Amino acid sequence: MDLIDLLILCICLIFARIWWRYWSVTGSGPKNLPPGPPGWPLVGNLFQTILQRRPFIYIVRDLRLKYGKIFTMQMGQRTLVIVTSSELIHEALVQGGPTFASRPADSPIRLIFSVGKSAINSAEYGPLWRSLRKNFVTQFVNPVRIKQCSWVRQYASENHMKRIKRESLENGFVEVMSNCRLTICSILICLCFGARISEERIKNIEGILKEVMLMTTPKLPDFLPILAPLFRNKMKEAKELRKKQMECLVPLIRNRRAFVEKGEDPDSEMGKHGVVKEEDTEKMPYLGAIVKETFRRHPPSHFLLSHATTKETQLAGYTIPADVNVEFYTAWLTEDPDMWKDPGEFLPERFLEGDGVGVDITGTRRVKMMPFGAGRRICPAWSLGVLHVNMLLARMVHAFKWLPCPTAPPDPTETFAFTVVMKNPLKAVILSR
Template sequence: MAFTDLLILFFALLFLRFWWRYWSVTGGGPKNLPPGPPGWPIVGNLGQVILQRRHFVFTVRDHLRAKYGPIFTMQMGQRTLVIVTSSDLIHEALVQRGPAFASRPEDSPIRLLFSVGKCAINSAEYGPLWRTLRRNFVTELINPARVKQCSWVRKWALENHMKRLRREASEKGFVEVMSNCRLTICSVLICLCFGAKISEDEIKKIESVLKEVMLITLPKLPDFFPVLTPLFRKQLRQAKALRNKQLECLIPLVRNRKAFVESGGNGGPEMASPVGAAYIDSLFGLDAPGRGKLGEEELVTLCSEAINAGTDTSATTLEWALLHLVLDQEIQEKLYKEIVEHVGKDGLVTESDVEKMSYLGAVVKETFRRHPPGHFLLSHAVTEETKLGGYTIPENASVEFYTSWVAEDPALWDDPGKFRPERFLVGDGVDVDVTGTRAMRMLPFGAGRRICPALTLGTLHVLLSLARMVHAFKWLPVPGAPPSPAETFAFTVVMKDPLKAVILPRV
C-alpha cells in the first residue's frame, strides 16, 4: 500500500474516531450537560432504546435511573432529553423555579393536527393562551359550586354502571373491570362537557375514537427526527382521517349544545344540563389570546382533551385499586365495613359521604402511589438556557420528569413495594401533599404550574366509583384464573392482562 493511501486511511480513521466521540457523548463536556449513556452516531440513544424492545418507561425505571443517577441526558435523534428522577430536583424545577420549566417542546405535525396548533391546555406553550384556557377550565368545570351542581351526572352514570355490572356478571359469570370503568367515566365527562345524555352506543363510539387519538399522538420516529417527517406521509394521512372521524363524532354535540344555548335552553331531551352548566358553554364566547373566538375544531379539541385526560387515568386507577382488593380480601373487608358505618348496608353512597371515609381515601392514595396514572409527566421545556443540579439545561432540550420513582424511593417510604393503605392513616404517608407544593413524595397529578387542573374532580370520580362498587359487591378472583399485576404501556401504565373479577351481591 502506497504511503499516500496509508495517510488517507489514517486521517479517515482519525475523523471517524472524533466523529463517533462527538455523537456518542451525551453528557459532560464543554456544554456541561448531565451525564448519560453513550450513543451511536446520528441516532444517539434512540437505536439502543428501540433494541430494548420495551417501552421507554421501563428502560428508565429498571436500568438508566439506577446507573446514571437523579438527572441524566439522552440524545434521541435530533432531540436532547434531560431526564430528572429525584424528589429534590423535581421540586426545584417545578415548584421553586416553576416559570422556567413550565413550557412545552415543539410538537410533531400529527400532534399539531389534533391540538389545532397547540390550542389545548396540556400542549399550549407557557403564556397568555395557556393561562386563559386553564383559568376558564378551572372556573367553569371544577369549581366546588359547579361540581355540586353536576352531582346528578355521576349519580346517573353510576346507576347505569351498577346495572351493567350485574348484567355482565349474570351473562359471563365475571366482569371486565377496565372496559366498564372507562365507559362510565367517559359518559360522565361527555355529559359534563356537552351537557348531554347520549346513548351507550354513542358513548362507546366516542370513547373508541378518542382512545385512537391518544395512541396515534404518542411519540414516534418523526418526533425524534423531524427532518424525516416528509417520509411519513402515510401516517399523516391516517392521522387526518382519524381527525375527521373525531370531528364527525363530536361536532354534532357542539352544534346541538350551541343551538340549545342560543335558544335560551329550549331543546330536546338529550340536553340534560341547564345553560351555563356544561364546560363547552363557557367556550362559545371565550376570547382566546392570539386566537380570538374559538371555532368548532378548537372546541372539539378542548372537550376531547378533558374527556381523554379524565377517562384513562381514572379508569386505570380504579382497575389497580380493585386488583389489590381482589388479591387482599382483608383490605376489601376493612373498606366495606367503613362504608357500611357511614351509609348502612342499604344506603346510597353520596359524594359528601366519601369525603368522610378516611380508609377509602387511604386506599385511593396508596393506589396513586403504587400505580400513578403516568410514570412521566408530559414533556416540559425550558424557556431559556438554565441550570439544574449543577448542570446546564439547554433551551432546546425536552425535560422529562420521571415522577414514579419518587413514590418508590426507599429513602422516602417504608417498604415502598408493598400495598399498605394504613400508611396514610398512621405511618409514613400521614399528611403527604399529593400536589408536591411543600415536598415531593408522590406526584400522581404532576406539580407546579402544569399540575393537572382536574385533580379534585378525578379523585372524586375514583372515590365515589370505588365506594359504590365495594358497597354493592364482594370482589373475588375468577376461579382458576388469579389476576396478574404484570404491567404494560397503553398511554398510561396498565395491567398487561385486564382485570376480570367475580362479583357477589352484598347481603
C-alpha cells in the first residue's frame, strides 16, 4: 500500500468516525436520540433491514425486546424514532398533541398524490391543516350531515346484500372482505359526490385507489434520494396514474348532485319490514363488542401514519428533533398481557364485563387500542367508520347464516399491503335465514 492509498484510508476512517459521532443515531452523539441498532456508514440500518427479507413489523418486534419502549433506526437519510408503549404514545399524541401532530417530509411520488402536501392526511400541522379538518368535520361528518346521508348507506348496503347473494348462487361461496371493501368504498364515493354511482364505476375507482396506495408505499429512493435518478420510470408511472385518477373523478365532480335535504331518496325501497336499521345497531351491545374486539385483535395497520414534531422536543428523556419520522407501533398495544387478559384470544365478552369495559377507542383517557389513531391526527371520520362496520355486520348476520367454506378454511395468516389483510381472503358459505 503506497502513501496515497494510506492517506485515503485515513481520511475515510476519520470521516466514518465523524459520521458515527455526530450523524449516526446509534453513535451516542450529542443528539441524545433513543438507542438503536448499530448501522452502516451513510446507509444506517437500511440494508440491514432489506437483507433480512422479513416484513418490517417483525424486525420492530425483535428490536423492541432488545431496546425497549422507544428506539431509533437510521434508514438512509431518514431517522425513524419508533414508539411502542401505551404510556409514551399517550404522552406524545394526547398530552403533547400539538407538538407531535405534524407530518414528515414526503417523497417525490407521495407529493404528486398529496398535491404538494395539501391533503388533510398529509398536510403539516398548521393553518392549512386546521382549515381542511374544520371543513371536513363541519361539512361531512357532523351528526346532522351523517343522518341526512343515511340514504347513501341504505343504497350501498342493499347493493351489498344483493351482490353477496348473487355471488353465493354463482360460486357456492362469497369472498367476504372484497365485498365489504367495495361496499365501504361505494358509501364513501357516494357521500363525496352526493349521488348514486354505478357499481362498475365504483370498481374502477377502487382499482385506481389500490394502485395509488401501492405506488406510494416506501421505496429505496425515499431513504436514499441520491438513487432517485435510477427510478425515473416510477415517477413517470406516478404522474400517469395521477392523470388516470383525475380523469376518473372529474366527470363525477362536474355532474355532482346536491345532497337530499331531508336525507330521503324518493326511488329507495328501504325501510321494509325486517331490515336492520342504523338505529337498531345502538341496541346491540354484543355486536358492538364483536366490532371492538375485531379492532383490538386485528387492527387495520401495525403503525399509524408517520408523525413529526413541530419543534425539537423531549420524550422519555430523549431528544426528538423536528426533522425525524416518529412512528407509533400500535400492534403491541393489543398484545400486551399487562393490559389485556389472554390478549391472543378473540373474546368479545371482554368489552361487556372484562378488561375492555369503558375502553375509549379514541385513546383520550388511556391508549389501549387505537384503530383510528389518537390525538390531533385521529381520523376525523372514526365514528362514521364504526357506524359502517356495525351496520354491515348486523345486516349480514341478520339476513344469512354464515358457515366456513369447506374448500378454503379460514387462515388468519397476515400479509402486508397498504393495510394488514388476510394472506388468503376469507371465503364463507351463506344460507338465507
